[in-house]
Amino acid sequence: MIINKLKKMSRKQWVVYSLIVFCFVLSIIFVNHNSSFYKQPIAEVLSTHLQSKEKVTDQHNNKDQTYKQSIKAEIKNGKDKGKVIHLENEYSSSGAYDQKYKPGNEIFVIIDKHSKEKHLTGSIKNAKRDKYVLLVGWLFIFTLLFVGKERGFLALISLVVNAALMSFALDIYVISSYKSLVFICSILVILFTVISLLLLNGVNEMTYASITSTLLGIFLTLGVTYAVVHFTDGNGLRYEGMQFLTRPYEIVFMAGLLIGSLGAVMDVSITISSSLFELYEKNEKISLTALRKSGMDIGRDVMGALTNILFFVYAAGSIPSMILYLKNASPLGFTLSMNLSLEIARALAGGIGIMLTIPIAVYTSIYFINQKRKRI
Amino acid sequence: MNALVILSLILLVLMILIGGYRGMRSFISLFLNFGVLMFTIFLMLGPQMNPVIITLISCAIISCINLFFINNVDQKTVTAFLSTIVTIVLLIVLIEVIVNVSMIQGYGEEETEELAVFSLFVGIDYVKIGASVMIISTIGAITEVAISITSSMGETMKHHPSISRKDLFLSGMRIGKDILGTDTNTLFFAFFGGYLALLIWFEDLHYSIGAIVNSKIFGAEMMTIFFAGIGVALIIPITAWINTYFSVKARKKALKESNEN
Numbered sequence: 126m127i128i129n130k131l132k133k134m135s136r137k138q139w140v141v142y143s144l145i146v147f148c149f150v151l152s153i154i155f156v157n158h159n160s161s162f163y164k165q166p167i168a169e170v171l172s173t174h175l176q177s178k179e180k181v182t183d184q185h186n187n188k189d190q191t192y193k194q195s196i197k198a199e200i201k202n203g204k205d206k207g208k209v210i211h212l213e214n215e216y217s218s219s220g221a222y223d224q225k226y227k228p229g230n231e232i233f234v235i236i237d238k239h240s241k242e243k244h245l246t247g248s249i250k251n252a253k254r255d256k257y258v259l260l261v262g263w264l265f266i267f268t269l270l271f272v273g274k275e276r277g278f279l280a281l282i283s284l285v286v287n288a289a290l291m292s293f294a295l296d297i298y299v300i301s302s303y304k305s306l307v308f309i310c311s312i313l314v315i316l317f318t319v320i321s322l323l324l325l326n327g328v329n330e331m332t333y334a335s336i337t338s339t340l341l342g343i344f345l346t347l348g349v350t351y352a353v354v355h356f357t358d359g360n361g362l363r364y365e366g367m368q369f370l371t372r373p374y375e376i377v378f379m380a381g382l383l384i385g386s387l388g389a390v391m392d393v394s395i396t397i398s399s400s401l402f403e404l405y406e407k408n409e410k411i412s413l414t415a416l417r418k419s420g421m422d423i424g425r426d427v428m429g430a431l432t433n434i435l436f437f438v439y440a441a442g443s444i445p446s447m448i449l450y451l452k453n454a455s456p457l458g459f460t461l462s463m464n465l466s467l468e469i470a471r472a473l474a475g476g477i478g479i480m481l482t483i484p485i486a487v488y489t490s491i492y493f494i495n496q497k498r499k500r501i
Numbered sequence: 502m503n504a505l506v507i508l509s510l511i512l513l514v515l516m517i518l519i520g521g522y523r524g525m526r527s528f529i530s531l532f533l534n535f536g537v538l539m540f541t542i543f544l545m546l547g548p549q550m551n552p553v554i555i556t557l558i559s560c561a562i563i564s565c566i567n568l569f570f571i572n573n574v575d576q577k578t579v580t581a582f583l584s585t586i587v588t589i590v591l592l593i594v595l596i597e598v599i600v601n602v603s604m605i606q607g608y609g610e611e612e613t614e615e616l617a618v619f620s621l622f623v624g625i626d627y628v629k630i631g632a633s634v635m636i637i638s639t640i641g642a643i644t645e646v647a648i649s650i651t652s653s654m655g656e657t658m659k660h661h662p663s664i665s666r667k668d669l670f671l672s673g674m675r676i677g678k679d680i681l682g683t684d685t686n687t688l689f690f691a692f693f694g695g696y697l698a699l700l701i702w703f704e705d706l707h708y709s710i711g712a713i714v715n716s717k718i719f720g721a722e723m724m725t726i727f728f729a730g731i732g733v734a735l736i737i738p739i740t741a742w743i744n745t746y747f748s749v750k751a752r753k754k755a756l757k758e759s760n761e762n
Contacts, residue, residue: 163711181622188548189622220628221607221621230604233715251610254720255711257603265727272674272734273681280682284689291693291700299704306701317690325682353507361503368612369702377698385694388687395683425520429527429571430648431687432512434641436531437563438691438729440538441638445607445630447542449616452623466505471694473508476531480515 145270149263156256160201163233167253168198168210170230181217185454190218196226198234200245210234210245221449224252283324287317306372310380314343314387321391331402334493335486338394339387342482346390347383349481350474354379362470366463378467385439386475389431390482397423397486398493405494409501416491424483435475439468526571533566538637545633548624553593556633560589560640567644577655580747581647584740588643589636592732597632605724606631609717611702631721639729642688643736650676650740658748666749673741681734688729696722 160167176193183189196212212234216223226232231253240246269277290313298309318339326332354362354375364374400423401416443464450460516524541559545552564585568578600606607627608616653676657664664672699722703713713719 165711183620183622185620187620187623189624191622217622219607219621219623219625221623221625222613222616223607223621224604251715251717252604253715254603254605254717255714257599257605258714258720258723261599261603261724261727265730268731268734269681269685272737273678276678276682277734280685283682284685287689287693295700295704299701321686325686349511350508353511354504357502357504357507359504361505367698368615369698371702371705377701381694381697383694384697385691387694388690391690392683392687421519425523427645428516428520428524429530430567430641430645432527432531433534433567434645434687435691436534437641438638438688439695440535441634442695442725444538444542444545444634444637445627448545448625448630449619449621449623451542451546452625453619469505470508472531473505473512475691476512477508477515480512480519483519 145266152259152263153256156259159255160231163202165233165250166203166205166236166247167201168212168232168234169201170196170198170226170228170232171209172197172228173226176213185452187452192216192218192225194226196249198232200234200236201231205236205245208245210236210247211242212247212249214249221445226252279324283321286320286324290316290320306376306380307383310383311344311347314383315340317384317387318343318391322395325395326399330493330497331398331490334402334490335391335394335398337493338398338482338486338489339391341485341489342390342394342478343383343387345481345485346386346474346478347379349477350382350470351379361462361466363462363466366467382471382474385435385471386478389435389475390478392431393424393427393479393482394486394489396427397483398490401487401490401494405497409498413491413495416494417487420487420490421483424487428479428483431479432472432476436472439472440465443468523571530566530571533570534563537562537566541633541637545625545630552626552629552633553597556636557589557593560636561586563640564644567641568648572648576747576751577651578648580744581644581651581740584647584651584736584743585640585644587743588647588732588736588739589640592639592728592735593632593636595731596635596728597629599724600631600635601628603720603724605717605721607717609721611716611718635725635728638725639688639732642684642729642733646677646680646684646733646736647740649680650737651744654741654744654748658752662752666745669748670741670745673744674737677737677741681737684733685730688733689726692722692726692729 174195176195178190178192181189181191192215194214194216196214198210198212200206200208200210214224214226216225233250233253234247235250236245236247266281269281271277273280294309294313298306318336322332322336322339326335359375364378367374367378370377397420401420404411404416404419447460447464450464451457513528516528518524520527537559541555544550544555564582568582568585572578650673654669654673657669657672699718703719708716
């Protein structure tokens with residue numbers, strides 16, 4: 126069966142598939158032999174030896190086990206390449222902030238230059254994870270291509286373009302720090318919307334309708350959320366719970382909220398406008414009331430599911446920290462507000478965006494359908 | 502006034518205005534899901550239970566809420582439920598293996614400052630917690646894809662009652678491809694928005710590309726995005742296949758009964 130399928134493939138498909146496999150093989154080879162591209166010394170673990178283990182109980186009566194291992198590893202790059210280094214590592218069975226190493230693992234190390242020992246010694250800095258990220262990335266690409274074929278390919282392209290745009294915009298933002306992040310993200314949102322929708326649906330009236338309704342919906346959502354946060358003075362939002370802050374927190378939060386809601390808002394407007402245009406194409410005499418009713422029905426079908434998608438994307442990420450807080454005997458209310466208040470606010474804002482976009486998408490699509498009718 | 506309360510009220514009013522009774526149910530489902538999430542976390546605090554098993558059970562309950570409570574119990578939602586469970590089991594096995602080998606569980610060095618006040622030896626396997634987080638982030642999207650496919654395939658069966666098994670399966674795949682792009686988009690932007698602070702942090706502290714790619718936090722977040730995408734893609738053929746199997750079986754049964762009469 127597979128051979129028959131292979132025979133049926135056109136030349137173009139052959140070229141595309143071979144190119145993808147070629148990139149895959151090349152990138153895997155590269156990432157397994159790229160130590161010389163890193164300035165930091167990298168060592169590959171040759172053997173490990175368990176030195177001691179100890180039962181520990183912390184002040185909250187949590188029981189855990191800690192271990193000490195000594196590691197022999199071979200330096201893979203730099204002027205000490207080929208030499209063996211002796212390292213020590215401590216880890217616990219929970220592994221929240223530590224790591225057990227096994228032979229074959231690659232690690233970034235700091236070589237101790239003042240050591241008087243005969244062999245090299247040093248300390249472990251971090252694990253080398255690039256090959257795993259790449260491998261899962263390829264698994265993702267193959268699944269999308271296998272299931273979605275051309276559509277999956279377009280989805281990948283749109284993701285790559287959007288990610289590149291985002292990193293480019295952040296570069297600009299960081300270099301010229303006087304510009305507002307919300308302003309930059311607003312421009313980003315417009316570009317994201319136009320690019321993603323054109324790639325998903327091609328150049329046609331339906332795409333124009335969904336671009337218009339997405340933009341109206343997302344900026345209205347930003348307005349509503351901003352008004353609420355402003356009006357309540359951010360009461361109930363625990364910005365202290367935000368991680369990785371190098372900038373004013375409220376602005377980072379708002380900008381993140383804007384981008385985070387965009388996908389769901391886009392989803393609603395595409396679903397509604399594509400269904401309404403399909404109804405119109407099937408029956409060009411369809412009445413406006415019928416279109417409006419179908420549009421609102423479709424909106425009702427998707428609203429619950431989409432809001433739940435956002436809820437889980439945001440809330441799931443705070444599980445590890447909630448466990449750590451509760452295990453350290455933090456009160457429940459404090460744990461919840463520190464870890465979940467911003468996540469819940471994002472999910473709620475996204476939900477509001479979805480709801481506002483439903484009528485906007487229905488009326489925008491009807492407007493564009495009317496324009497199309499007039500021309501005929 | 503509390504911002505969260507006002508945002509919830511606005512959402513509730515909008516859902517009732519636009520969705521009526523169904524809107525109300527969607528709003529309640531959010532609360533139920535929140536409750537299940539809390540319950541999951543409490544179960545995970547006990548060191549004797551395997552977090553992965555707890556996650557599987559919670560995912561089953563969450564799919565029940567998303568499928569049977571927002572919609573109804575019928576053939577469409579039941580097959581969507583079955584497909585969700587099959588996909589989740591496949592995915593969680595894969596995720597746990599990969600989280601384990603790629604060393605991305607727990608906290609990265611960027612987070613040490615906030616963690617200073619906590620004891621980290623809490624006796625809970627963070628590899629399993631990490632796998633649970635990845636599954637729970639996508640459960641909403643996975644059930645959504647499943648129900649979209651089974652309900653569209655139901656429509657196809659209604660309009661073409663004598664459609665062949667193969668064509669029915671292909672129609673399910675086609676619907677799946679249509680929603681694949683928008684669903685991956687929804688997930689990506691939601692994750693991008695959530696990671697914005699981290700990305701600005703990397704820019705501000707002038708991380709090199711090598712340092713970013715190998716850092717624990719970035720690796721974990723990229724993998725979460727990738728697995729979310731894998732999940733919504735994987736459920737498409739699974740749902741299309743399971744739904745075809747049950748629809749054809751139901752049709753045969755109906756045909757047999759009408760022949761007997």
